[in-house]
Amino acid sequence: MSAVKIPFDLLVDGEHIAATFMEPQKKLPGILFVHGWGGSQQRDLERAQGISGLGCVCLTFDLRGHEGTQDQKKSVTREQNLTDILAAYDQLIAHPDVDPSCIAVIGTSYGGYLAAILTQLRPVCWLALRVPAIYWDAQWLTPKQQLDKPRLLDYRQQPLRPEANRALAACATFRGDVLLIESESDEHVPHMTIVNYRSAFVQAHSLTHRIIDGADHALSRESHQKAYTYLLTRWVSEMIIGVRTGP
Structure with a gap:
C-alpha cells in the first residue's frame, strides 16, 4: 500500500x-x-x-447462538460458527474500499480458535489472537455447548503438536504477522494453550506475545x-504503517 505515482505534463506559458x-492508494x-x-x-465495536480511525474498514458481527440468535446457543456447532466467519470475511473483502490483500482478523477465545482455522481457508495478512481457546478435532458437528468442559480444561493443559489439532495446524502454515495476547490469571485458557499456539507459528513473518x-x-x-x-491498537498501527511504507 505504498503511494501511487501519477506522472503528467504541467503546462506553463505554453510549455510542457x-x-x-x-x-495514497x-x-x-x-x-x-x-x-x-x-x-x-x-466490545469489538x-x-x-478507534482502529478505523487509523485508516481501516472494520467489520464486527454476532456469531450464531449469540445476541439476536440466542435461541440457537444450545444447538450451534463449530462448523456453523466457522461458516459465519467465512461469510463475514467474504462480506468484508467485497467492500469497495477494502484491499483484499491487506486483511487482519482479530479473534478472542473461541473466536480466536476459529480465526486460526480461517487462515487456511481465506487469505489473511495479520492475525491477532487474544486468549485463544483450543478444542479437540473430534465432535466438530456436535453442538459446542455440549462439549465436556472439565475434559476441555484438561485438554488445554496438555502440550500439543500442530499436526494433532486443526487450529494449530493452520497456525503452522500461517506466514503473516501475529499478535498473541495472554491473560496472566486466565481460568479458561491456561498458559500451556498459549505455549501451544506460540510454538505452532513456525512460519510467521513476526510474532508478538504479550501478557x-x-x-x-x-x-x-x-x-x-x-x-x-x-x-x-499499537500493533495494528504498526502493521498498517509497515505496509504503507513498504516497497
Missing part, C-alpha cells in the same frame, strides 16, 4: 514540464473482529471505532480492557 502527483486494509463464546460484537498482568479470561477489570485496547 514534467510533474508527478503522489497519491485508495484501497484500505480490512479488519474482521470475531468475538468469543458467550460474547457479542459490542468500541475497538473498531496482561493479573487479568482474567474476560478482562473483568476496566484497566485490563484498556490494556488490551492499547496493545491491539
Whole structure:
C-alpha cells in the first residue's frame, strides 16, 4: 500500500514540464473482529471505532447462538460458527474500499480458535489472537455447548503438536504477522494453550506475545480492557504503517 505515482505534463506559458502527483492508494486494509463464546460484537465495536480511525474498514458481527440468535446457543456447532466467519470475511473483502490483500482478523477465545482455522481457508495478512481457546478435532458437528468442559480444561493443559489439532495446524502454515495476547490469571485458557499456539507459528513473518498482568479470561477489570485496547491498537498501527511504507 505504498503511494501511487501519477506522472503528467504541467503546462506553463505554453510549455510542457514534467510533474508527478503522489497519491495514497485508495484501497484500505480490512479488519474482521470475531468475538468469543458467550460474547457479542459490542466490545469489538468500541475497538473498531478507534482502529478505523487509523485508516481501516472494520467489520464486527454476532456469531450464531449469540445476541439476536440466542435461541440457537444450545444447538450451534463449530462448523456453523466457522461458516459465519467465512461469510463475514467474504462480506468484508467485497467492500469497495477494502484491499483484499491487506486483511487482519482479530479473534478472542473461541473466536480466536476459529480465526486460526480461517487462515487456511481465506487469505489473511495479520492475525491477532487474544486468549485463544483450543478444542479437540473430534465432535466438530456436535453442538459446542455440549462439549465436556472439565475434559476441555484438561485438554488445554496438555502440550500439543500442530499436526494433532486443526487450529494449530493452520497456525503452522500461517506466514503473516501475529499478535498473541495472554491473560496472566486466565481460568479458561491456561498458559500451556498459549505455549501451544506460540510454538505452532513456525512460519510467521513476526510474532508478538504479550501478557496482561493479573487479568482474567474476560478482562473483568476496566484497566485490563484498556490494556488490551492499547496493545491491539499499537500493533495494528504498526502493521498498517509497515505496509504503507513498504516497497
